[in-house]
Amino acid sequence: MSNDAVLEQLRRCLPASSLITGEHAVRPFETDGLTAIRERPWAVALPDDVEQVRAVLRICRQNDVPVVTRGAGTGLSGGARPLRNGLLLAMTKMNRIKEVDLDACTATVEPGVTNLSISQAVRQHNLYYAPDPSSQIACSIGGNVAENSGGVHCLKYGLTVHNVLGLRIETFEGDELVLGSKCLEQAGLDWLAVMIGSEGMLGVVTEVTVKLLPLPEAKRVLLASFRAVQDAGDAVGAIIAAGIVPAGLEMMDSPAIRAAEDFAAAGYPRDAAAILLCELDGTEEEVEADARRMQAVLAAHRADVRVASDEAERERLWKGRKSAFPAMGRIAPDYYCMDGTIPRRALAEVLGAIAAFASEYQLRVANVFHAGDGNLHPLILYDANQPGELHRAEELGRRILGLCVQVGGTVTGEHGVGVEKLDPMCEQFTAAELAQFHRLKAALDPAGLMNPGKAIPTLAHCAELGGMHVHGGRLPHPELERL
């Protein structure tokens, strides 16, 4: 069928304002948060409800049109990057909160609802949704599910996978899967684990039931400043080893501290080599007891500690952390955000190595990250208008991710693989492991038309890179498609 005929079919099942075509009109959708990678989609559909999602998928299935699902487009790995010959299914109009169940402490919402609006809607009941990515005012819960997003509080409260109880999924084949429920356990396979973090490769999320938690009674924020990065890194391990599980434990190095201070006047010490921002929450008594132990541990690691004296100071200290990204925009035209996770004990060593790499590539790197769970976010500062800088930034990024894998970590802690980290995936997984991922994908999407080319590199791609061990020149699964 011709493209025009397919469009005609789509037009018949969507309101006029919900189908966007034309080079110019689709432009706002050509990229997600990873702006260095762009592509214009063939068409954009913005369904209002699940019936329309189903109709769109049916038409795409009948005409072999690949589909890329998009939430709010804040993803940082190109997961929602469109395909030139594909349909972009943008979920932003499906943004209703369907039910808040105060007995069950759950909220059931459509996928386009923003992360923050869930907590805002239940605040009056003293409840909240725990995972809080820094992008929470914009990112959608459907995108959070697809990426298994975290936030500054996941050391204590877990990732999306720990806070979602139920999902409704439309498969490309046209089945609706109702996964999980308000029960704690699932009958049968752990479908929620399969779907959460699957980067839109296995189906379209059309409904999410999340767990709500009671707002903590008390919160306290401590700011610890260090003269040596090594001390800060060691303090992180020591806090955990002391049996304290802070609600948040964030670290910033000297370039990040200065940029954030210039931008937000948070009250950070400009001359510190590193700071730790520690948040404790719980009942008054718990917080009091933990704060005392925490201060002792920090002092033993030569930190100067300041405790936020009131709500205003607490907010100010967090504001510095949360505006670290925009603050970078002031000191460099462009930045590239990495997302490796490493064992906590390697923090100081890896930060040292990153600094050495950076000077090798003649680039600046600022570190601001989730130290409590070892999730690094080195921000590589560059200027895309300087010939060769973007390329050097990407090279440096690859070196950093390679190092994360070497010390026993992973190439992505929360931003996903998307199109960005296909190469480092070849380093992290063997051919047999990648082939297993591809077979799992095929079990849910045999046609291979849901977000094709993302998240898992093909074996051929890895072989070309030379990053994979191919024995005797033969790939382990010659029957697999090579793209």
Next chain:
Amino acid sequence: MHDGAEALRILVAQCRREARSIGIVGHDSKGFLDDAAGDVRLDTASHAGIVDYRPEELVVTARAGTPLAELTQALAERGQLLPFDPPRYGHAGTLGGAIASGLSGPARPWRGSVRDAVLGVEIVNGLGERLRFGGSVMKNVAGYDVSRLMVGARGRLGVILSASVRVAPRPPAEATLRLSCTAARASELCRRWARLPLPITATCWVDDVLHVRLSGSKAGIVSAQASMQLHETGDAAVWAQVRDHDHPFFAGDAPLTRLSLPRGNRFAAADVLLEWGGCQAWLRRAAHEAGAAQDGFATAFRGRRAQHEPLDGTAKYARRVQQAFDPEGVFNPGLAT
């Protein structure tokens, strides 16, 4: 401490070549739950031992055949615990079995389930390949979450060789309290408490008594106890008894059914054992007699052969997922979906 991984892989590859099926067992402490019979019995006890334990990382990596008793002992020595506190029926059980069966203990609603704690696994799939997924770090979204998919898959997707799981610090203080009340009252209290920030880590109502465990700082427990109006001290031994089905409620030959109930439900009956803040009930009746309980689902535990597989829209996909890992159906054929 023995590394039997390669031997297990070879066994799987060989069985696959010879078209013989495999039944996977650890300590066989949950043999009553599942018929893991096959032409060949694959015993993970030959692959045991803690591989890496770093208390400051809150992670332990151990081989599948590691006895739960050994693992929890090692953690206790460093002031830590397994948050999912898996059952040890007959005082036995291995880490691999705990993951494959996916059963969690009394603290589950508060400290998380088995799958919540699993960070990474090494498996042998049905093609006889050794594969690693996830890792030993807290956050990892590289590739599909195969590690958590293994939890509760009951060996149908592969042999778990080893796993990295998140551990938790042991709380500085703990108290078990009791309150005499009806099931309906217990259910109501649990619903109310769920809305408040309280340091609860277990509840169990049985024989007209509600047992509650509080964990945390001493001061925190004292103040919670006061606000919850719990004044009578109970017996902490009840938690292991309920977890391991050693409590008198579980004795005898009558059928045993587990009822999974939605959060905030109003289920109450005089002859049940109700735990997990009201989200898990145990009945001494056959599963088909459990009644269509409040949007929950029933699982036959002892009595007739357990039948856990939902026959809903996921069945077709469950079969395909199984084929994706074990194309020729080598593993646990008694449990085919």
